[in-house]
Amino acid sequence: MWSLVVVGAGATLVMDAWSIWLRLMGVPTLDYAMLGRWGGHWFHGIWRHQSIQEAPAIRGEKKWGWAMHYLTGIAFAFALACAAGPQWLREPTLVPALWFGAISVLLPWLVLQPALGAGVAASRTSRPWLSRATSLATHLVFGLGLFLAAKILA
Incomplete structure (x- = not known):
């Protein structure tokens, strides 16, 4: 169980590093205060x-926002372990983690963004396709982070 907490937090940390890089490049990302x-x-x-x-x-x-962000990352690590099976945590592979990262983008597209007023898949934003691409890339990086954190633990 603790290993999944570490994997989820580690993957979220990788995602945060990516988000910092995006902001430095002038690409807007979610403000966790919101x-x-x-x-x-x-x-x-x-x-x-x-x-x-x-x-x-x-x-x-x-x-609260940062806590929710990290708790969500940890919950996603548990969900991946359930979907891929306990063997994945012992011998992590990249493809299931990337697929899971890609699928996890559905949560912000279908729940978070509409709830914050941005519409389904950021449809109410000024540049929806940039927001969608940024969200998908960020969640793929999260998937990579799941793999890297699990690999380090294994």
Whole structure:
């Protein structure tokens, strides 16, 4: 179990390094404070926003957002282990991790982005195809991170 926590956190760290690089290149990425703001509004029964940036701020939203981000990465590591079987963790291979990373992009496209006001697969943003490509690439990097973290542990 702890190994999956390490794999998920490690993969999320790889994804964060990628996101930093994207920001340095001028490509916008998700501000995890907005993820925390979204999560904070759940306690008030609000699950969907017209624009998360215009929603009232939540105390500690940045910390909540980063916690949600890493917990999601850890949950995805558990899901991959369930899908690929326990053997994958002992002998990790790249292809299942990349496939899982690619499939995991469905969560932001179908749940997170619509809930934050960006529409399905960022359809309400100014450059939806850039957002989609960035999301897919980021989740593929997350998949690579799953593989690398599992390989280091194995």
